[in-house]
Amino acid sequence: MDSSSRIGVRDKFRWNDGEWRFVTFYETINFNSQFSFSGEDYMAPTEAGNLVTYHREEFIGFITLNRAEKRNALNPIVWNALDRAIEQAEQDREVRVVLLVGAGKSFCAGLDLSPENELFSVVGQVPDAAQKVWFFKEVRRIQDIHTRLERLSIPTIALIHGHCLGAGLELVLCCDIRLCTQDTLFAFPEAKLGFITDVGGLQRLPRVVGKGHAREIAFRGHRFDARRAQAIQLVNDVFPDRDTLEIKGKEMAEEIAGNPPLAVQGAKEVLCFDEEASLEESLAYNAARSSMIVPSQDLMEAVAAYMQKRKGTFKGA
Numbered sequence: 001m002d003s004s005s006r007i008g009v010r011d012k013f014r015w016n017d018g019e020w021r022f023v024t025f026y027e028t029i030n031f032n033s034q035f036s037f038s039g040e041d042y043m044a045p046t047e048a049g050n051l052v053t054y055h056r057e058e059f060i061g062f063i064t065l066n067r068a069e070k071r072n073a074l075n076p077i078v079w080n081a082l083d084r085a086i087e088q089a090e091q092d093r094e095v096r097v098v099l100l101v102g103a104g105k106s107f108c109a110g111l112d113l114s115p116e117n118e119l120f121s122v123v124g125q126v127p128d129a130a131q132k133v134w135f136f137k138e139v140r141r142i143q144d145i146h147t148r149l150e151r152l153s154i155p156t157i158a159l160i161h162g163h164c165l166g167a168g169l170e171l172v173l174c175c176d177i178r179l180c181t182q183d184t185l186f187a188f189p190e191a192k193l194g195f196i197t198d199v200g201g202l203q204r205l206p207r208v209v210g211k212g213h214a215r216e217i218a219f220r221g222h223r224f225d226a227r228r229a230q231a232i233q234l235v236n237d238v239f240p241d242r243d244t245l246e247i248k249g250k251e252m253a254e255e256i257a258g259n260p261p262l263a264v265q266g267a268k269e270v271l272c273f274d275e276e277a278s279l280e281e282s283l284a285y286n287a288a289r290s291s292m293i294v295p296s297q298d299l300m301e302a303v304a305a306y307m308q309k310r311k312g313t314f315k316g317a
Contacts (some may be wrong), residue, residue: 052081054088058255060250061154062093066234068104072221073112074167078137083145089152096257096264099249100149100158101173107160108168110189140196150174151272153265155256159249160235161242165223170201175206176268177252178235183246184226186234191221207275211233260298261316266290 025062053064063085065072071302072078089098104106149156149171158172160180165187172178188205198220206214209232226238239245254263266289272290274282291297297317305312 001315008165011239023044051078051084054092056092056095057195057201059094059096060253060259061089061092061098063089063098063100065102065108067070070112070114070170071104071109072102072172073109073128074169076142078112079142079145086145086148086152089154090148097253098152098154099154099253100156100172102161102247103170104162106162107158107164107184108171109163110166110168113193119239120213124131138170142199146170146174150200150204153242153268154261155264156255157249159245161245162266166197167190167199167201168277170197170199170204171254173201173204177235177251179239179249180226180229182226182240184229185223185231186217186225187221187223188217189221189223191219193221258311258314260296260302260314262296262298263302266293 010180051067053062053066063082065078067073067078069093072083089095122200155177156175157177157179158175160172160178162181163185164180165185166171166189169186171186175265188197188201196202202214204216205217208214209217213232218256226235230238231234237248262295270282270286273285275316277285298312298314301314
């Protein structure tokens with residue numbers, strides 16, 4: 001192991017003239033060890049408008065993390081681009097399912113720990129109240145972006161490959177369904193880095209895997225593989241390679257998109273409401289939401305198609 005792979009987190013800064021200053025290297029993920037630093041990997045950021053993209057193929061929308069040279073690491077600029085992509089999906093009247101994917105070798109390596117991430121501009125400075133207020137507001141803003149993804153009215157499916165670490169794992173927890181390749185590694189490494197997972201992962205993870213597994217993942221900061229992720233129900237299914245993952249993910253999306261959209265969207269709204277309400281409130285909301293789509297043209301078409309053993313044609317009406 002060379003010297004760069006032994007540098008600790010605080011070695012991102014050097015004591016100089018009585019204060020901590022950034023040095024020329026920055027933190028990157030070393031996929032053979034837990035963490036390392038390198039100045040040779042620095043690349044200029046991708047154009048902001050292309051950091052996260054949205055497009056639709058028939059009824060299936062695709063939100064793509066498009067920062068492959070940084071393994072789709074997240075920073076405020078990328079989150080802003082993600083917010084715009086989510087807004088495009090919200091406004092697309094034809095989309096019925098959204099697939100969340102990552103370009104390049106990894107789905108998402110987590111939080112961008114390089115100096116270009118403005119969230120780290122406050123690290124190493126003398127703490128003051130204004131700094132803390134700014135950081136609090138920025139975290140809350142990013143939390144809202146994650147919640148916006150979670151509350152999309154249509155189903156979302158995360159297709160995960162390579163690495164899904166930290167903020168990347170927080171992101172996929174906002175999706176309704178998670179599928180991955182067998183070589184995927186997952187982690188909340190924040191405990192090893194000295195800070196707290198803070199954009200929704202600690203709230204959403206226990207709902208998915210249960211309190212015990214969530215606490216282990218948060219406290220240990222360790223990496224675990226796809227087999228373990230499936231065993232604790234973090235992912236719905238595991239596929240041998242990325243090509244198979246994309247084929248099977250799209251097949252699932254097409255199946256969902258082929259159902260009456262009002263019924264699918266209504267089911268999602270009820271499921272989301274149920275997570276934040278009492279049983280009685282949820283049952284009442286379920287009844288109210290169901291009555292909104294009965295009767296409907298899609299309902300009559302669905303019954304007719306079922307009886308005639310044919311594929312239905314649905315209009316969302």
